Amino acid sequence: EIVLTQSPATLSLSPGERATLSCRASQSVSSYLAWYQQKPGQAPRLLIYDASNRATGIPARFSGSGSGTDFTLTISSLEPEDFAIYYCQQRSNWLSFGGGTKVEIK
């Protein structure tokens, strides 16, 4: 089983600030990593697939980078609707998810 570790658990920022979220895999997942956003009462929303590709309709302020074991999701300038929980997920060996990073308003 591939374990994904996300950090930090909570990120307290203000609108307009830059958010940098990390996801580390216990073994290489190549580029088979996705990022999701989840808001209360909603299903996860795919933001980034294959490490750096934005899903359809995702604003350009969201970007993903990394390969192998270390990945980053960057939100260049936080909008009010971006405050949510973010999960990473690998599909290199079945699936697994990170524990999530909550981006909250400071």
Added chain:
Amino acid sequence: EVQLVESGGDLVQPGGSLRLSCSASGFIFTHYSMHWVRQAPGKRLEYVSGISTNGDSTYYADSVKGRFTISRDNSKNTLDLQMTSLRPEDSALFYCVKDGRITSWGQGTLVTVSS
């Protein structure tokens, strides 16, 4: 448009059984592995089970191994999860997920295990 519609969630007593189903449309079902992911209230996403395109390969999380069985019917575009010996800690919203570079998720079906 991809659509995944889960059903079968219910309130069940500890030790009971339940069968979840997912009806898929809008894509070629036989081309994709399929998965079940659950989320307990206020908790993280947890990968439960997966099945390959023709059903010959399956995965189960340790927490459900021996109790849950995943299956698919490629003639009906459906994915099932048979759950037995249910425990209170199995209570969660269960999502059906389509595999691939672009995943798709259903809206989930709620399972509550309580006496």
